[in-house]
Amino acid sequence: MIYLDHAATTPLHPAAFEAMLPYLKDNFGNPSSLHHLGKAAKFAVEEARESVANLLNARPAEIVLNSGATEGNNHALKGIAARLQGKGKHIVSTQIEHDATLHPLLQLEKAGFEITFVGVDENGVVRLDELENSLRADTILVSVMHANNELGTLQPIAEIGRLCRARGIVFHCDACQSVGHIPVDVKALNVDLLTLSAHKFYGAKGAGALYIRRGVRLDALIEGGHQQKGRRAGTENVASLVAMGAACQLAREAITRGDEARVAALRQRLIAGIENGVSGAHLNGHRVQRVPGIANFSFEGIEGEGLILELDARAGVCASTGSACAAGSLDPSPVLLAIGLENGLARAGTRFSLGRGTTEAEIDELLRQLPEVLESLRVLSPAVRAALIGGQSDDAG
Numbered sequence: 001m002i003y004l005d006h007a008a009t010t011p012l013h014p015a016a017f018e019a020m021l022p023y024l025k026d027n028f029g030n031p032s033s034l035h036h037l038g039k040a041a042k043f044a045v046e047e048a049r050e051s052v053a054n055l056l057n058a059r060p061a062e063i064v065l066n067s068g069a070t071e072g073n074n075h076a077l078k079g080i081a082a083r084l085q086g087k088g089k090h091i092v093s094t095q096i097e098h099d100a101t102l103h104p105l106l107q108l109e110k111a112g113f114e115i116t117f118v119g120v121d122e123n124g125v126v127r128l129d130e131l132e133n134s135l136r137a138d139t140i141l142v143s144v145m146h147a148n149n150e151l152g153t154l155q156p157i158a159e160i161g162r163l164c165r166a167r168g169i170v171f172h173c174d175a176c177q178s179v180g181h182i183p184v185d186v187k188a189l190n191v192d193l194l195t196l197s198a199h200k201f202y203g204a205k206g207a208g209a210l211y212i213r214r215g216v217r218l219d220a221l222i223e224g225g226h227q228q229k230g231r232r233a234g235t236e237n238v239a240s241l242v243a244m245g246a247a248c249q250l251a252r253e254a255i256t257r258g259d260e261a262r263v264a265a266l267r268q269r270l271i272a273g274i275e276n277g278v279s280g281a282h283l284n285g286h287r288v289q290r291v292p293g294i295a296n297f298s299f300e301g302i303e304g305e306g307l308i309l310e311l312d313a314r315a316g317v318c319a320s321t322g323s324a325c326a327a328g329s330l331d332p333s334p335v336l337l338a339i340g341l342e343n344g345l346a347r348a349g350t351r352f353s354l355g356r357g358t359t360e361a362e363i364d365e366l367l368r369q370l371p372e373v374l375e376s377l378r379v380l381s382p383a384v385r386a387a388l389i390g391g392q393s394d395d396a397g
């Protein structure tokens with residue numbers, strides 16, 4: 001198996017796994033309990049909070065621990081909308097956000113908020129002038145992701161944050177694809193709210209955090225007990241949060257050691273290998289301004305979905321069309337449409353996302369197998385497409 005889907009999820013780091021084990025067994029206390037078992041759990045949760053804060057250059061009190069980035073984004077967007085609706089009902093975001101941002105925003109739109117979705121250039125970088133021009137007196141919130149999950153392209157978050165701060169507009173950033181892979185400093189980035197998810201950087205699934213800058217007020221998303229000072233009710237997922245704390249520490253060490261730089265070098269090897277050895281391949285996203293692990297290609301005459309299935313079946317390669325949440329749909333990727341690709345290429349998007357465990361041998365094996373797999377699909381593709389789309393002719397090119 002060659003696992004190249006780290007942007008969908010990463011394997012749990014063995015040390016993070018070891019760290020969480022006691023909290024799945026003997027240390028099963030509820031962090032809200034007053035006895036020693038509860039106190040031990042509480043201590044572990046607070047350590048995890050501190051570790052997240054350290055990774056982000058934040059204070060522990062600015063970290064709300066939660067179930068992951070879908071929750072974090074919902075909390076940030078809906079919480080600010082509810083809190084500030086008296087001040088204005090205009091929100092600015094981009095055309096390339098993850099569904100975990102897009103769908104809450106569409107829900108807010110139905111509830112009477114006005115959302116401006118700013119476009120991106122051909123590299124997937126948000127148009128700063130368009131964003132600045134969209135800011136109004138009634139704009140209460142701007143939400144822009146740090147690294148795009150399909151392309152890997154990094155956004156000019158610090159600049160956007162400066163524009164927002166100068167106008168007193170709350171700025172939220174979904175940093176799921178950057179945290180744990182490159183340095184993310186909430187102060188340097190000028191963000192008010194920042195979302196992260198542990199399973200994107202070798203932590204366990206079902207754990208994440210929302211950074212809330214001191215002084216920023218928003219409504220809670222989940223009401224109930226008084227955990228986390230009322231900002232997120234519910235008994236904490238102690239073991240997964242402990243794993244996230246460990247993953248944050250491991251990420252700092254990995255970045256310092258150059259492990260992520262090695263991932264970036266392997267990504268470059270893959271890009272060069274495809275561009276030199278595969279005909280009809282188009283690299284999507286910014287060439288330089290991107291996170292270490294992600295490379296996205298459109299192959300002419302190929303459906304992304306078909307390629308993923310064939311790579312898996314023939315070569316044991318796990319890749320993705322981009323968004324795990326959109327898997328199973330044959331619609332062109334909205335992100336690839338936003339960077340200006342025509343329908344055919346936008347349906348062809350294939351994301352290879354590398355991780356710290358990826359080896360040079362794996363990349364070379366993929367490069368060896370890819371031309372054959374593409375060739376077999378190009379021969380089959382009209383029939384495959386017809387079968388998949390139910391016999392309709394199409395313009396997939």
Ligand SMILES: *Cc1c(COP(=O)(O)O)cnc(C)c1O
Pocket residue numbers: 007008067068069070071098100145147148149174175176177196197198200208
């Ligand atoms: C994975 C991801 C999410 C969702 O995170 P979960 O913790 O799985 O809910 C949100 N935004 C981006 C950019 C992601 O990559």
